[in-house]
Amino acid sequence: MNLWRRATSLRLRLLAATLVALAxxxxxxxxxxxxxxxxxxxxxxxxxxxxxxxxxxxxxxxxSAGQPLIDPQTLSDPRWQKPYSxxxxxxxxxxxxxxxxxxxxxxxxxxxxxxxxxxxELADGAVHVHQGKGPLDAPLLMLERKVKxxxxxDARWRIVAAxxxxxxxxxxxxxxxxxAASLLVLLVLLVLAALAQVAVGLSPLRAMQRALADxxxxxxxxxxxxxxxxxxxxxxxxxxxLDRNTEVVARARTQxxxxxxxxxTPLSVLDQAAAxxxxxxxxxxxxxxxEQVGLSRRHIDWHLARARVAATQRLPGQRTAVGPVLAGxxxxxxxxxxxxxxxxxxxxxxxxxxxAGEEQDLQEMLGNLLDNACKWARSTVTIAVEPLxxxxxxxxxxxxxxxxxxxxxxxxxxxxxxGVRLDESVPGTGLGLAxxxxxxxxxxxxxxxxxxxxxxxxxxxxxxxxxxxHPA
Amino acid sequence: xxxxxxxxxxxxxxxxxxxxxxxxxxVDEADNGRDAHFLGDTEAFDAVVLDLxxxxxxxLTVLKRWRDGGRTMPVLILTARDNWNxxxxxxxxxxxxxxxxxxxxxxxLARVRALIRRASGLASAVLQCGALALDTRSxxxxxxxxxxxxxxxxxxxxxxxxxxxxAVVSRTELTEHIYAQDFERDSNTIEVFVGRLRRKLPPELxxxxxxxxxxxxxxx
Numbered sequence: 001m002n003l004w005r006r007a008t009s010l011r012l013r014l015l016a017a018t019l020v021a022l023a024x025x026x027x028x029x030x031x032x033x034x035x036x037x038x039x040x041x042x043x044x045x046x047x048x049x050x051x052x053x054x055x056x057x058x059x060x061x062x063x064s065a066g067q068p069l070i071d072p073q074t075l076s077d078p079r080w081q082k083p084y085s086x087x088x089x090x091x092x093x094x095x096x097x098x099x100x101x102x103x104x105x106x107x108x109x110x111x112x113x114x115x116x117x118x119x120x121e122l123a124d125g126a127v128h129v130h131q132g133k134g135p136l137d138a139p140l141l142m143l144e145r146k147v148k149x150x151x152x153x154d155a156r157w158r159i160v161a162a163x164x165x166x167x168x169x170x171x172x173x174x175x176x177x178x179x180a181a182s183l184l185v186l187l188v189l190l191v192l193a194a195l196a197q198v199a200v201g202l203s204p205l206r207a208m209q210r211a212l213a214d215x216x217x218x219x220x221x222x223x224x225x226x227x228x229x230x231x232x233x234x235x236x237x238x239x240x241x242l243d244r245n246t247e248v249v250a251r252a253r254t255q256x257x258x259x260x261x262x263x264x265t266p267l268s269v270l271d272q273a274a275a276x277x278x279x280x281x282x283x284x285x286x287x288x289x290x291e292q293v294g295l296s297r298r299h300i301d302w303h304l305a306r307a308r309v310a311a312t313q314r315l316p317g318q319r320t321a322v323g324p325v326l327a328g329x330x331x332x333x334x335x336x337x338x339x340x341x342x343x344x345x346x347x348x349x350x351x352x353x354x355x356a357g358e359e360q361d362l363q364e365m366l367g368n369l370l371d372n373a374c375k376w377a378r379s380t381v382t383i384a385v386e387p388l389x390x391x392x393x394x395x396x397x398x399x400x401x402x403x404x405x406x407x408x409x410x411x412x413x414x415x416x417x418x419g420v421r422l423d424e425s426v427p428g429t430g431l432g433l434a435x436x437x438x439x440x441x442x443x444x445x446x447x448x449x450x451x452x453x454x455x456x457x458x459x460x461x462x463x464x465x466x467x468x469x470h471p472a
Numbered sequence: 473x474x475x476x477x478x479x480x481x482x483x484x485x486x487x488x489x490x491x492x493x494x495x496x497x498x499v500d501e502a503d504n505g506r507d508a509h510f511l512g513d514t515e516a517f518d519a520v521v522l523d524l525x526x527x528x529x530x531x532l533t534v535l536k537r538w539r540d541g542g543r544t545m546p547v548l549i550l551t552a553r554d555n556w557n558x559x560x561x562x563x564x565x566x567x568x569x570x571x572x573x574x575x576x577x578x579x580x581l582a583r584v585r586a587l588i589r590r591a592s593g594l595a596s597a598v599l600q601c602g603a604l605a606l607d608t609r610s611x612x613x614x615x616x617x618x619x620x621x622x623x624x625x626x627x628x629x630x631x632x633x634x635x636x637x638x639a640v641v642s643r644t645e646l647t648e649h650i651y652a653q654d655f656e657r658d659s660n661t662i663e664v665f666v667g668r669l670r671r672k673l674p675p676e677l678x679x680x681x682x683x684x685x686x687x688x689x690x691x692x
Contacts, residue, residue, distance in 0.1 A: 273487060367559070
């Protein structure tokens with residue numbers, strides 16, 4: 001999986017393609033250069049040998065008996081004299097019938113060997129090039145030329161000049177070595193350049209990746225930063241989608257609110273009418289209306305809450321600071337439950353915590369739990385907020401504890417079921433906890449209810465969290 | 473006790489008015505934010521029932537303007553949008569309690585009673601002054617356990633005085649808090665009500681402070 005992901009990495013693809021192309025290009029260049037150099041050196045070598053051959057040819061004389069004669073003293077190159085020096089000449093005689101005598105004369109450097117007879121027929125004066133093995137098995141380049149002299153019309157003389165090719169192969173070899181090293185250095189430099197190019201070229205993509213991660217983890221709401229012109233349209237489009245998403249949810253919520261407003265006011269009117277003095281005589285109708293209004297109200301509350309939950313669908317990039325939301329709700333509770341004189345304490349030590357989700361949802365969950373706690377509490381409600389140690393992805397916990405009568409174990413299971421109210425004497429719709437549980441489920445959290453040490457109820461809410469925002 | 477009722481839906485407003493009047497409150501009405509703000513700013517009310525969704529000027533703005541202008545009467549907000557955001561915003565704007573529509577009249581009356589009592593710094597729903605007891609929930613007045621029969625206006629005067637034990641209450645103040653704005657006010661009628669109350673209750677209970685008004689004197 002990891003390997004596959006690496007193989008699909010843009011960076012790796014670019015690098016691999018560059019590397020292969022560079023290696024092929026440099027290899028081709030190496031082969032071509034090496035060939036050219038070898039040709040050039042060989043031509044030079046051959047030219048030099050041709051000169052030597054010309055010199056030997058020029059020194060060829062015949063004595064009065066018709067015997068060929070080459071005075072070694074007249075040949076300037078000292079290598080002619082030194083045995084096996086690598087520079088040789090040899091004079092062969094071929095008769096008209098094709099018989100040959102090899103090595104009529106030869107250079108002192110050939111010592112006791114002779115150059116192999118080359119079995120080919122030459123036109124007079126033409127020069128042939130051969131390669132072959134010479135003394136000590138050295139590779140030789142041999143040039144041969146056939147001469148005819150006027151005094152001996154039947155005889156053909158073949159002059160061969162040969163030179164050891166080792167110095168050529170040596171030169172070519174050392175050239176190849178230096179060239180290979182240079183090309184290798186070039187390859188390394190080019191690969192480094194390609195790496196730098198890929199890094200610079202792909203850095204906007206990495207920046208985009210980081211920006212996406214920020215949105216995903218809720219540190220930002222949109223993709224932040226400036227990107228190159230090639231990438232910016234994508235970023236803008238994506239931001240538009242995010243904005244539209246947020247807008248759609250906001251509109252859905254507003255419409256849900258408007259619907260509530262539109263329906264609830266007439267329901268209030270009906271309810272008041274049923275309770276009013278004018279229908280007291282017709283108590284059956286009044287009872288029916290009141291009952292149906294109550295039912296409608298529950299339906300509206302339930303379905304609106306569900307609609308709100310569905311609209312949330314965990315938009316990416318959402319984060320809500322828990323502290324301010326709790327503080328706002330505590331202000332409401334302190335004011336609304338002022339009569340009872342409940343002391344509400346919030347324990348939140350350490351760094352501020354952030355809920356990975358929508359503010360209204362957090363308010364809904366905490367508000368309902370807190371309202372329940374305050375309704376039942378005798379004198380104190382304690383709220384504790386803490387990060388869940390070691391949770392990955394991050395999570396946070398909110399404990400809300402009251403010192404009220406609590407709920408016995410048999411009834412705990414019933415709590416949270418839709419519309420179930422354990423005590424009809426306290427105002428409420430019986431929807432609060434069910435909505436909390438819906439929302440908690442949507443966010444992948446958990447709501448647990450336990451008896452508190454003080455005898456009351458302890459509600460623990462576990463929710464996804466996000467880290468603090470990136471410094472801008 | 474005088475209540476300002478702000479609600480734009482005419483039927484609901486009429487019903488609420490009927491319920492409040494029946495419970496013994498003098499009720500002034502407004503059907504938009506601008507009128508509501510003006511009334512609350514210029515008249516003396518013991519409590520306000522304020523709908524948040526109002527034409528011209530929304531309820532939250534009205535409430536903020538009152539509080540910024542130093543008006544401290546208790547305010548109960550009515551909200552149809554059942555979300556905590558609005559409740560927090562309402563409380564932060566200076567509301568004292570909220571009620572989500574639809575609601576029962578009894579619930580509204582209980583909240584209003586509690587708000588008025590809280591504003592007077594009284595803890596119990598039953599107001600006591602020596603042997604005299606006034607149950608704000610039932611509107612029953614008893615003297616040493618025996619019920620005392622009072623007319624609605626007598627009850628209103630006693631109710632207002634009992635919310636301010638020991639304080640001097642002028643006739644004008646009593647008039648303001650017992651009659652709604654459009655009522656023909658006559659401070660002389662207050663004297664009549666006080667005189668009747670003195671006959672039904674121990675006469676020394678309501679003291680006349682010359683030139684200032686009346687004071688409910690708790691027995692030593």
